[in-house]
Amino acid sequence: MKISPEVIENLKLKEKSNLLMLGSATPANLNAVSKIDSFLRPGKVEQDTVVIIDQNMHPLEQHKKEVEWIEGKGTWDNKPLSSPEFPYPDFQLAQADMRNLPFEKNKFDVIISDYTLNYLNKLDDVDATFKEISRTLSKNGIAIMSFRGNEKYVDTQADYPEGDVCDKVLRGVTVHYFPMQTYFKIAERYGLKIESFTNVKDNSKNDVCTILKKV
Numbered sequence: 001m002k003i004s005p006e007v008i009e010n011l012k013l014k015e016k017s018n019l020l021m022l023g024s025a026t027p028a029n030l031n032a033v034s035k036i037d038s039f040l041r042p043g044k045v046e047q048d049t050v051v052i053i054d055q056n057m058h059p060l061e062q063h064k065k066e067v068e069w070i071e072g073k074g075t076w077d078n079k080p081l082s083s084p085e086f087p088y089p090d091f092q093l094a095q096a097d098m099r100n101l102p103f104e105k106n107k108f109d110v111i112i113s114d115y116t117l118n119y120l121n122k123l124d125d126v127d128a129t130f131k132e133i134s135r136t137l138s139k140n141g142i143a144i145m146s147f148r149g150n151e152k153y154v155d156t157q158a159d160y161p162e163g164d165v166c167d168k169v170l171r172g173v174t175v176h177y178f179p180m181q182t183y184f185k186i187a188e189r190y191g192l193k194i195e196s197f198t199n200v201k202d203n204s205k206n207d208v209c210t211i212l213k214k215v
Helices: 003-013 030-040 058-068 123-136 181-191
Strands: 016-024 050-054 090-095 108-114 137-148 164-169 173-178 192-201 204-214
Touching: 003 030, 003 137, 016 030, 030 058, 030 108, 030 137, 050 058, 058 090, 108 123, 123 137, 123 181, 123 192, 137 181, 137 192, 181 192, 181 204
Parallel strands: 016 050, 016 108, 050 090, 108 137
Antiparallel strands: 137 204, 164 173, 192 204
């Protein structure tokens, strides 16, 4: 992750930090979130809290097994598939909708979204999600987001149909891709500026990981 020294230093100075993960099904295990926290706040991970949300209870129940294992409450019957790596932050699970987050303003220092935007098929829902991300992020907080854009509009900055969505079925689930510029335009509307972005796949310009900073 390419993050400015200023942002890193701001996160390191906090005694405790709150992180929010939009969607519990990804990343595949809690180690990934812990590694992100460790990178951003070395030596302070165990003081932090990660809230994981999902609209559906089933993936939350799967994560609950891993959380219980990490906390020493698990049994061999619910041993997680991942290999626990320490230290861990405090994990909390909540059934919630990212378009209407049940959290107060400025609560989180970091928000993580791994392709969750691509489950939204309406521009109003994308707009509402970015609005909520901005509302719940603290000043200078960051959103670490991966998403895929409509490949028809990846290489142009010219005028384009903002709401032109491409729908595809992947592993039985329908996903939706708006033009990549649409996501960035809506984010900027709510004071979320691009800190950096990189292509997730070498052979694909329409899969990106971006870091947005609240200004």
